[in-house]
Amino acid sequence: MTTKRNQIIAQIEEQKKNPNLKLKLKERTEYFTNLLFYTLFDTDTEVEKNIDLLEKTFEELIDLACWETEKPCYKLWESYLEALPEILEKLNRDAEAFMKSDPAANSIEEVYLAYPGFYAIAIYRLSHELLKFGLPLVPRLMTEYSHRLTGTDINPAAEIGDSFFIDHATGIVIGETAIIKNNVKIYQGVTLGGLYVDRKLRNVKRHPTVEDNVTIYANATILGGSTVIGANSTIGGNTWITSSVPENSIISNTAEIKIKKVV
Structure with a gap:
C-alpha cells in the first residue's frame, strides 16, 4: 500500500508542471477585494487603519503574482493608492445613475448594499486601474470573484465611461x-x-x-x-x-x- 501511495504521489508531482500556480493568490485577492470595498464605502471602517492593511495585503499579492522580478511591481501601491479617490468619485456617480434609472431603488444606501450591478461595476473599476500598471492576474481574479458573486462578467480591460447603470446584473x-x-x-x-x-x-x-x-x-x-x-x-x-x-x-x-x- 505504501509503495502504491508513493507512486501516486510521484505521478501527481510529475504532472504539476506549473510552478507559479498558487491558489493562495486567489484567496488573498478576494480578501484584498473585500478590504477595498469596505475601505471605500463602509461608514464604520477606519480609512487610515485599512489603508495600512491594504498595503500589507497588496505586498503579499505582489510576492505571489509578480513572477518577473525585474518588473517594478513594488512601486505600484503608491500609484494605485493615489488613484482611489478618483475611482470612488466615479463610483458615486455610478450609484447616482442607479437612483435616477431604477424606480425600485428606495435609497442610495440600498444601491451600495443590495445591488449586484453596482458591486460588479465597483470591482471592475478597482481592477481596471490595477490592470493599467501591467499586473494582469490580480485584476482578473478580482473581476472573476465579482462574477461569481453577481453573475456579471466584466473583463477588467474593458473601457467604461461615467454614470454606468447595470440592472439586475445576472x-x-x-x-x-x-x-x-x-x-x-x-x-x-x-x-x-x-x-x-x-x-x-x-x-x-x-x-x-x-x-x-x-x-x-x-x-x-x-x-x-x-x-x-x-x-x-x-x-x-x-x-x-x-x-x-x-x-x-x-x-x-x-x-x-x-x-x-x-x-
Whole structure:
C-alpha cells in the first residue's frame, strides 16, 4: 500500500508542471477585494487603519503574482493608492445613475448594499486601474470573484465611461476590448462579445463600442470589434446585432407574438 501511495504521489508531482500556480493568490485577492470595498464605502471602517492593511495585503499579492522580478511591481501601491479617490468619485456617480434609472431603488444606501450591478461595476473599476500598471492576474481574479458573486462578467480591460447603470446584473458579459462610453444602461443577459473565438485575435479589438446615452435591454447580443452602437440609441430585448447602428436609432426584435383567448 505504501509503495502504491508513493507512486501516486510521484505521478501527481510529475504532472504539476506549473510552478507559479498558487491558489493562495486567489484567496488573498478576494480578501484584498473585500478590504477595498469596505475601505471605500463602509461608514464604520477606519480609512487610515485599512489603508495600512491594504498595503500589507497588496505586498503579499505582489510576492505571489509578480513572477518577473525585474518588473517594478513594488512601486505600484503608491500609484494605485493615489488613484482611489478618483475611482470612488466615479463610483458615486455610478450609484447616482442607479437612483435616477431604477424606480425600485428606495435609497442610495440600498444601491451600495443590495445591488449586484453596482458591486460588479465597483470591482471592475478597482481592477481596471490595477490592470493599467501591467499586473494582469490580480485584476482578473478580482473581476472573476465579482462574477461569481453577481453573475456579471466584466473583463477588467474593458473601457467604461461615467454614470454606468447595470440592472439586475445576472448573465451580463462585457468582453476584454469592449468600449462603453458615458450614461449607458444595460439590462440582464446582455452580451458585448466577439463574433468568434480565435487565439490569433489576441490584442485585436473584437468587442463592440457603445456610444453615449445608449440603453440596451435584456438578452440583447451585440458582437464584433467593428460594431458601434451610435449615441442616444435604444437596443430592444432579444436582438442579435453584428453590424453598426446609427445614432438616435431604435432597434427591436420583430418576432410576432400571438395571444389567443381560450373559451
